[in-house]
Amino acid sequence: MGQKLIFSRSGAFRGEIRPPSDKSLTHRAYMFAAIAKGGTSVIHDPLKGEDCESTLDCLEKLGAKIERVSHEETRVSAIQNWNTTPVTLDCGNSGTTMRLLSGILAGQVGVNATLVGDESLSKRPMGRISAPLLLMGAEIAGATPPVTIHGRQLKSITYESSVASAQVKSAVLLAGLKAEGRTTVTEPALSRDHTERMFNALGVKLIQKANTVLVDGDQSWDSFTFRVPGDISSAAFFAAAAALHPGSQVTFQHLGLNPSRTGILDVLEQMGIRCEIENLDDELGEPVGNVTIQSSEELNPFVIEGDLVPRLIDEIPVLAVLATQCQGETVIRDAKELRVKETDRIAVVSDGLKKMGANVTPTEDGMIIIGPTPLHGATIDSAGDHRIGMSFAIAASIAEGETTILNADAIHSSYPEFEEHFTQLTGQTPLVVNT
Ligand code: S3P
Numbered sequence: 070m071g072q073k074l075i076f077s078r079s080g081a082f083r084g085e086i087r088p089p090s091d092k093s094l095t096h097r098a099y100m101f102a103a104i105a106k107g108g109t110s111v112i113h114d115p116l117k118g119e120d121c122e123s124t125l126d127c128l129e130k131l132g133a134k135i136e137r138v139s140h141e142e143t144r145v146s147a148i149q150n151w152n153t154t155p156v157t158l159d160c161g162n163s164g165t166t167m168r169l170l171s172g173i174l175a176g177q178v179g180v181n182a183t184l185v186g187d188e189s190l191s192k193r194p195m196g197r198i199s200a201p202l203l204l205m206g207a208e209i210a211g212a213t214p215p216v217t218i219h220g221r222q223l224k225s226i227t228y229e230s231s232v233a234s235a236q237v238k239s240a241v242l243l244a245g246l247k248a249e250g251r252t253t254v255t256e257p258a259l260s261r262d263h264t265e266r267m268f269n270a271l272g273v274k275l276i277q278k279a280n281t282v283l284v285d286g287d288q289s290w291d292s293f294t295f296r297v298p299g300d301i302s303s304a305a306f307f308a309a310a311a312a313l314h315p316g317s318q319v320t321f322q323h324l325g326l327n328p329s330r331t332g333i334l335d336v337l338e339q340m341g342i343r344c345e346i347e348n349l350d351d352e353l354g355e356p357v358g359n360v361t362i363q364s365s366e367e368l369n370p371f372v373i374e375g376d377l378v379p380r381l382i383d384e385i386p387v388l389a390v391l392a393t394q395c396q397g398e399t400v401i402r403d404a405k406e407l408r409v410k411e412t413d414r415i416a417v418v419s420d421g422l423k424k425m426g427a428n429v430t431p432t433e434d435g436m437i438i439i440g441p442t443p444l445h446g447a448t449i450d451s452a453g454d455h456r457i458g459m460s461f462a463i464a465a466s467i468a469e470g471e472t473t474i475l476n477a478d479a480i481h482s483s484y485p486e487f488e489e490h491f492t493q494l495t496g497q498t499p500l501v502v503n504t
Contacts, residue, residue, distance in 0.1 A: 073475035075466035075500040081316040082494040088304040090116040090297035102145035103133040108292030123161035153179040175207035176247025180220035225250035233379040235260040266354035288345030298325035298357040317364040332380030370397040386460040392438035393427040401435035411454035446470030
């Protein structure tokens with residue numbers, strides 16, 4: 070059943086929220102618990118969205134014991150007897166599930182798995198992971214899903230990735246743990262380094278030099294306890310809303326502040342927005358803190374390019390919404406990766422914003438947006454992409470008239486409490502229509 074959400078223009082966003090837990094970290098915590106040497110890992114505050122549930126379901130089918138103790142706690146036991154019967158693993162909408170699991174399964178001798186996904190995931194490129202895994206001697210096929218894998222003994226490689234992708238890097242590093250010798254991955258710019266930080270915290274020896282990571286094979290770890298920090302990619306929506314609405318101030322508690330993810334804070338500062346960080350702490354090598362965002366009188370346009378791109382790749386749709394209200398020309402380039410996310414985000418964001426009255430020109434690898442332009446309500450199809458649904462909900466909050474988001478249920482794959490937090494911060498409740 071699909072869902073429509075209808076939003077109207079709102080007032081200021083004010084208050085304090087605990088954003089949903091980090092999606093990338095929840096996936097990794099679950100997978101790393103399942104491939105530990107033994108024991109049961111305790112994951113506090115996991116993201117309860119559909120993507121991470123897909124990871125849990127796949128791990129369960131492979132032989133892990135999963136206990137969903139409460140909303141705030143999931144326990145995952147290390148797999149002792151891998152399921153070697155042919156198994157179909159449904160990764161749903163989740164690229165991280167498919168790509169990281171592929172790296173794990175490639176070296177798991179005896180496993181015979183077919184990884185499938187929904188309509189959107191079935192169109193996403195998997196050659197980027199099968200290419201390095203094939204070089205390692207893996208038996209893997211499928212340029213797009215389904216991906217079939219017969220686990221076997223791997224050999225190490227030195228791999229130069231043509232994309233700055235944490236999913237590619239992590240797949241190779243996870244396969245590297247099962248390979249003989251030292252595996253090296255170099256990427257063109259540093260993508261999120263959650264895998265490396267978690268490896269370090271779990272005692273895996275690895276070497277990091279600029280954009281290169283080296284890991285030796287035959288390493289594992291004991292079960293662990295991890296409290297998942299808040300997801301900066303989810304906080305981004307209400308941070309953008311706070312920036313857009315005069316008189317706003319929103320505080321995000323226990324937010325993940327890994328520098329490979331905080332590009333949005335740099336851009337907000339370029340725009341003239343104050344971001345204050347307090348209570349800095351650490352969760353298994355991941356910095357966390359409370360972050361307060363305040364609106365400003367005038368928004369400066371900004372440039373996103375080069376090494377900044379992987380540090381905010383998932384935030385570009387909502388940053389494009391912000392750009393429509395900046396004084397002048399915003400340029401987003403070097404972001405071709407957006408075309409192979411849950412949707413072609415360059416096309417879908419440009420089309421949707423134009424429909425709402427913005428001045429946007431899509432380019433091959435980004436967008437040029439000239440502001441400020443008043444926005445008006447429109448009907449926008451999320452096309453099953455959570456970040457598109459939420460970005461246009463924020464656009465709707467500054468638009469004249471009503472905006473209807475079609476296929477809005479996609480939002481819950483990463484932000485199950487989105488409407489609740491919208492209401493908490495604005496006092497306005499979006500209208501839900503089940504179709
Ligand atoms: C992710 C990495 C990013 C990001 C995705 C999650 C991860 O993708 O867009 O939402 O968990 O490693 P790429 O690594 O392909 O850029």
